């Protein structure tokens with residue numbers, strides 16, 4: 001049973017808005033594109049791996065969990081829950097060859113022959129596992145075994161390790177072998193550790209305690225307001241700015257027409273600047289010249305409002 005599905009993270013959505021709206025000659029534009037393409041590859045790798053989990057209906061499945069560990073957070077790509085044990089899956093989409101040496105250092109050999117140091121994914125899942133065990137103890141969940149696997153979602157990724165390595169065969173697998181690996185692990189943990197009530201409590205708490213990440217990417221990439229292209233964008237061809245004529249939006253490039261084209265642009269606004277907007281900010285970001293038009297469009301959305309007159313603030317939905 002799927003109890004928390006996988007969606008594009010707020011970080012990816014923010015990067016998409018920045019790619020769409022930041023002036024092309026900005027010195028950080030290419031770094032933004034780079035981060036976005038890396039994170040999208042990871043996201044689609046995780047999605048393609050979900051296919052291999054379909055036969056395991058008896059598990060509860062949670063995707064993209066972010067939970068507190070002391071002062072910070074830890075993240076889990078996919079968590080399979082059963083009353084007998086939990087399985088933490090860290091999905092990696094990597095091109096080229098991953099070489100583990102006898103000191104547990106990892107080097108990635110790219111297809112073009114260059115190499116780079118790579119964070120050891122086995123250390124990463126071991127850390128997630130111990131954070132998860134601590135989190136459950138803190139939340140008074142009875143002890144239950146946790147296992148972890150690093151899943152290579154690109155079937156062409158080659159893994160090299162010294163023959164003496166125990167961790168690599170134990171922790172790493174490719175997507176197509178995941179089902180076999182789960183069947184083997186499943187046989188080891190045959191005893192139920194949580195009763196129905198405890199298991200229900202654990203599933204519910206994991207979802208409730210999930211805290212979505214909301215990074216300040218404008219600050220990180222040193223983007224100023226003048227670097228951002230304003231206006232309503234066309235959802236068909238991404239042209240900006242779409243113009244407003246006779247109570248409707250019309251794209252000058254592809255002639256796409258829609259009454260509610262300001263809504264996706266307001267999502268962009270919330271991702272860039274946060275969820276509160278005044279009439280003046282609406283007019284400025286959406287390039288609407290009439291404050292009466294702005295008032296009507298904002299009122300039609302039935303948003304929560306605070307303040308009055310020129311100080312009235314509208315509360316947009318939180319980006320998910």
Ligand SMILES: [Zn+2]
Nearest residue numbers: 234237251254
């Ligand atoms: Zn268009």
